[in-house]
Amino acid sequence: xxxxxxxxxxxxxxxxxxxxxxxxxxxxxxxxxxxxxxxxxxxxxxxxxxxxxxxxxxxxxxxxxxxxxxxxxxxxxxxxxxxxxxxxxxxxxxxxxxxxxxxxxxxxxxxxxxxxxxxxxxxxxxxxxxxxxxxxxxxxxxxxxxxxxxxxxxxxxxxxxxxxxxxxxxxxxxxxxxxxxxxxxxxxxxxxxxxxxxxxxxxxxxxxxxxxxxxxxxxxxxxxxxxxxxxxxxxxxxxxxxxxxxxxxxxxxxxxxxxxxxxxxxxxxxxxxxxxxxxxxxxxxxxxxxxxxxxxxxxxxxxxxxxxxxxxxxxxxxxxxxx
Ligand code: RIB
Ligand code: CA
Numbered sequence: 001x002x003x004x005x006x007x008x009x010x011x012x013x014x015x016x017x018x019x020x021x022x023x024x025x026x027x028x029x030x031x032x033x034x035x036x037x038x039x040x041x042x043x044x045x046x047x048x049x050x051x052x053x054x055x056x057x058x059x060x061x062x063x064x065x066x067x068x069x070x071x072x073x074x075x076x077x078x079x080x081x082x083x084x085x086x087x088x089x090x091x092x093x094x095x096x097x098x099x100x101x102x103x104x105x106x107x108x109x110x111x112x113x114x115x116x117x118x119x120x121x122x123x124x125x126x127x128x129x130x131x132x133x134x135x136x137x138x139x140x141x142x143x144x145x146x147x148x149x150x151x152x153x154x155x156x157x158x159x160x161x162x163x164x165x166x167x168x169x170x171x172x173x174x175x176x177x178x179x180x181x182x183x184x185x186x187x188x189x190x191x192x193x194x195x196x197x198x199x200x201x202x203x204x205x206x207x208x209x210x211x212x213x214x215x216x217x218x219x220x221x222x223x224x225x226x227x228x229x230x231x232x233x234x235x236x237x238x239x240x241x242x243x244x245x246x247x248x249x250x251x252x253x254x255x256x257x258x259x260x261x262x263x264x265x266x267x268x269x270x271x272x273x274x275x276x277x278x279x280x281x282x283x284x285x286x287x288x289x290x291x292x293x294x295x296x297x298x299x300x301x302x303x304x305x306x307x308x309x310x311x312x313x314x315x316x317x318x319x320x321x322x323x
Contacts, residue, residue: 003131003157003262004029006122008065008115009255010038010136010178011048012097013231017316018135018162018255019049020224023058025319027263030058031130032122034115036065038136038181039097045136050106055223056323062108065115066139069182070146078285087241096238103227116143119151126155131262134189135162135255137178142185145192152194159194161186162258164276164288164303165201170243171286176201179278180286187278196301198276199258200288203268207257207307208250209316211236216313217320224320257307260315267315269306273299 005028009015022030033053035046046064053060072078087094113121119140122130132152134141138161144151152159163178163186171180179186190196214229214236235251245252260267275296279287291297 002027002029004031004128005131005133005262006032006034007259008034008036008132008134008136008140009049010036010040010045011052011101012039012045013235014253014255015039015135016048016052016101017228017231017253018133018259019052020056020228021256021259021316021319022133023053023056023060024224024322025263025315028259030060032061032063032118034063034065034118034140035110036115036136036140037067038178040099042067044099046110047106048101050108050110051101051103054106054108055103055227062110063113063115063118064110066143069137069139070142070184072182072184089237089241094238094241096235102230115140116147119144120148123151123155129155129157131157131160133160133258133262135178135258137181138163138185138189139182142182142188145188152192156194159189159196160199160258160262161189161196162199162204162254164198166288166290166305168201168205170201174279174284175286176288179288183278183280183286186286187280190276190278190300197261197271198288198301198303199254199261199268200303201252201254203304203307204252204254204257205245207267207309207312208245208247209236209253209309209313210247210250213313216317220317220321222320222323224323228316228320256316257312260312263315264311267308267311268304269308271302271304274301274303275299276301276303
């Protein structure tokens with residue numbers, strides 16, 4: 001049974017790989033993409049999402065979403081200050097996410113409806129369940145919840161969140177970027193009552209993509225294979241310079257693993273039913289706190305602690321061989 005999915009993205013490099021996987025793999029039907037600010041501002045994340053759709057000639061509507069977190073930026077001491085120094089290799093600036101994807105500018109426009117309003121409208125009128133795959137900050141989903149606290153209780157099979165980390169973080173000593181960028185939004189979503197599965201850094205840093213996998217993508221002889229290889233090689237260079245993984249010259253391609261889980265759940269390993277809440281201040285801001293006690297609070301989500309990199313690459317090749 002082909003699953004209907006909605007992708008909520010802050011299109012950057014791994015979001016682009018996720019979008020291509022969702023458009024091309026026969027295991028899912030991408031009914032819409034919603035942009036949100038995160039990796040880049042809302043103009044850039046929306047344009048990059050439109051560029052991927054146009055490059056694939058995909059008839060998928062794009063809904064522009066929230067331009068900033070729900071409340072975080074109201075607090076001057078919580079506004080993130082980029083601390084990393086530019087990294088130059090062979091005279092070239094290394095970036096995990098370029099401002100704009102290196103594919104033609106889009107000639108398409110986003111839909112008139114905003115992303116939060118799209119969620120309300122689509123879910124109230126859906127005739128089949130849909131899986132929401134959120135691979136950016138959760139602001140759009142939280143704003144929709146603020147407008148209708150029951151919005152995800154109907155017609156939503158599952159909310160899959162690329163975010164969080166227990167043994168691994170990347171935005172701060174305690175937090176992963178998507179959750180850290182809008183912690184209040186993330187806490188609202190984990191309380192929303194839908195089935196929630198986290199695809200956190202604990203899993204994405206195990207199911208890594210290597211340089212040899214990029215060769216495999218290029219051997220497919222397709223646009224998607226070549227573009228995915230470009231994006232993954234960009235990420236490998238950045239990981240090697242700033243966050244080396246257990247396999248040298250490899251990268252986490254976080255968002256595409258979240259889509260791959262919806263296509264084949266066996267790609268995630270050691271998935272546990274847990275009680276998870278989000279740190280909302282000070283040193284623990286944006287931390288995904290998984291309750292380790294035997295008598296925990298109510299278990300409100302599933303959390304993957306490992307991933308299968310070989311099955312991950314197979315799923316990506318199943319998609320990218322198409323176009
Ligand atoms: O921490 C990784 C996540 O933050 C990914 O979704 C990446 O695209 C960024 O949004
Ligand atoms: Ca993302």
